[in-house]
Amino acid sequence: MAKKESRAAQRERLLRKAAEIQTPDDCDVTVVGGGAAGLAAAISAAEAGASVVVLERDLECGRSILATGNGRCNFANISLDPRRFNDPQFVAEVCGSRWLDDVLGFFRDCGMRWCLEDDRLYPVSRQAASVRNVLLARARKAGVVLAPAREFQDASWIAPEHVGTHGPELHYDPAKSKNEPAGLAEVVHTLPLESLYLMPGSRTVIIASGGEATPFLGNLGLATAPRTPVLCPLACEDSPLAALDGRRAHVKALLTKKDSFFPSWQERGEVLFRDYGISGIVTFDLSRRAEPGDLVELDLVPDLNKSELQQLVDQFARGSFETGCLDGVLDPAIAIQLERLARELWHVEWPEHDAPATPSEALIKLVKALPFVVVGPAEVERAQVTRGGLLTSQFDPATLASRQHPWLFACGEALNVDADCGGFNLAWAWKSGMVAGEAAAKWALS
Ligand SMILES: Cc1cc2nc3c(=O)[nH]c(=O)nc-3n(C[C@H](O)[C@H](O)[C@H](O)COP(=O)(O)OP(=O)(O)OC[C@H]3O[C@@H](n4cnc5c(N)ncnc54)[C@H](O)[C@@H]3O)c2cc1C
Incomplete structure (x- = not known):
């Protein structure tokens, strides 16, 4: 019988596999975080014609999905209602009137089928791994480069005329670049195995880094509400x-x-x-x-x-x-x-x-x-969601683009949006990811 792989050996194997993945020097869209929202954003951007790289800090993309719904992933709810959220108006504007159809259509196109328990939607397999696997397969098919074990550190904008000669002193000037063709965002991330700093250029960046407080948001000049755990005992x-x-x-x-x-x-x-x-x-x-x-x-x-x-x-x-x-x-x-x-x-x-x-x-x-x-x-370390994060007023609900930096987008729990249990939080992650992914591709390709 095959010996079970130890945790340390698995980590080593996944790190080595991640190190072999080459990230391109230049792409249209960099997605920060390969969780629920990040994968939906990456798929939507790639299927809209953009070249996409997902930087994921964890050893594999989509791991956060595996724990959801007690391993069964309650991925949406048939009664999606913005009033179940802390910011109903923003959620309604982002998600529109076809929210449920959009989410179900997205998963139908992934080859997934679902079932109902009360109003809650689960994959028919009742396995969160089904949800993750169909997302990863669709992302790869669309040409997305999934780059795990990469921790995003920072990004700054380089105006088009400086692309190729950029230095750290060159930063984005929103007033100047408003009507200019896309330049490149210098994306800094680390690969822990070799402590390398890789700096690919990207025309847009989508922040999909979830509910943790992340210092780089402040570096980007974005205002955040303090994080507090919710959906906990x-x-x-x-x-x-x-x-x-x-x-x-x-x-x-x-x-x-x-x-x-x-x-x-x-x-x-x-x-x-x-x-x-x-x-x-x-x-x-x-x-x-x-x-x-x-x-x-x-x-x-x-x-x-x-x-x-x-x-x-x-x-x-x-x-x-x-x-x-x-x-x-x-x-x-x-x-x-x-x-x-x-x-x-x-x-x-x-x-x-x-x-x-x-x-x-x-x-x-x-x-x-x-x-x-x-x-x-209580037991805050096991809270399902955190309230707080990027203030929604800084983002255009039609595109989820930052009002300050038109090359920067955000989706999922990185934004100050949270909801009740029952599939609402993931429904937000999918739909906001789709909106940000499509809009980022459009901006990058325009
Ligand atoms: C135990 C548990 C059960 C849950 N069950 C449900 C459920 O059944 N239904 C439901 O609707 N919701 C559920 N939720 C909530 C749901 O999981 C979240 O709302 C959802 O995952 C948010 O998606 P996201 O992509 O915004 O964040 P995440 O899924 O957390 O993804 C963020 C990703 O970004 C990565 N990341 C963070 N910082 C960086 C960085 N600097 N560089 C690179 N990568 C980075 C993280 O590693 C992570 O993979 C549950 C949550 C938990 C914890």
Whole structure:
């Protein structure tokens, strides 16, 4: 039987393979980042006739796609709606009215087919590797040079008359070059294996470097909003239900801001109880909206109203309940903890006007509105998305070209755009990549 390759050996092999890839000295479009948005941009630019190089810091392109959707890649949603984003107007202008058709058409042309789970779209294989492989194959077929293990450092513009004689003092002058033919952007990147600095010229550069804070954006004179992790678990004030760590429940979650009496947001879905607070898809969406001190209330039986619950807990309103009375509607491990809490009522801090008069009333309240006070994001290293990045006001939504540097484009999470769970973030990555790729090719070839 073949011996499994060690991690170190795999890294060495991939680095050597990457080092063999020659990047041309001159191309129309350089894409910084070979993730979801970068690959969509590269394919769109190459199919529009441009010569394209993708510089990817990782050892292979498309690796970030493999982790998505728990390895199944929830690549879009049939209910794409800009209101699920932090910047709805910009997203609507970039993505247009045919957003879903454009994304599905793109993947149909890649040879991929999909299936639905609720509103979420997955590849029929339910394997993120399918999504990555069809993208890499289409990029190669279109002639894209995929150059992994290259970390982009910086770019500066060289006016056309200086191409060939350029030096570091020559920088882009937007006023001067407005109506001039394309010059070249000097792209600096490193190849870690040999610590080489390679400096190919490129007529345009597309920033598709994802959600990490990257110093080169500042060097390019672009303004960024600070990065904060979102789509992650929430740490909550000492939970009396720490024993539930690892249990899941299908809930309706309500968020009430700390300075308000009324919920500002609600959503149904799965919550995972953790000893530090809550996790799961509903919590991830909450994490985009919740701040320290906000109150999250979980309705653990959203399909039952209070009187139906009363029937199960204390039909004759005697004020008490029997052990196991909720086992038919709740995970018994959760039910037993809530029963314990309801009996030890005083462990829960109720607002005075809202304090339950009896243990059965307390149990019903806990089941319909289990309270958690938010401390802040948790397990941030595993956050699915970061908010922040390039301010969208600096980019033309029709082309995703920088208003300051017409040769510079951006797409995906590099921009200050984030959305709820459910395939919205990837749908943004694909569509914004397509827009930037097509526009960059057009600019480079004009
Ligand atoms: C665990 C997890 C699960 C997720 N699941 C889903 C899901 O199911 N559905 C969904 O819609 N969204 C999901 N997301 C979010 C989704 O993955 C992102 O929104 C999406 O990948 C963003 O695409 P992007 O191309 O902008 O960034 P990325 O995919 O992160 O790609 C950026 C690329 O740029 C490279 N790079 C960065 N800096 C440089 C540099 N200086 N030089 C060269 N290369 C550089 C990085 O290595 C990376 O490959 C998930 C995220 C995570 C972390």
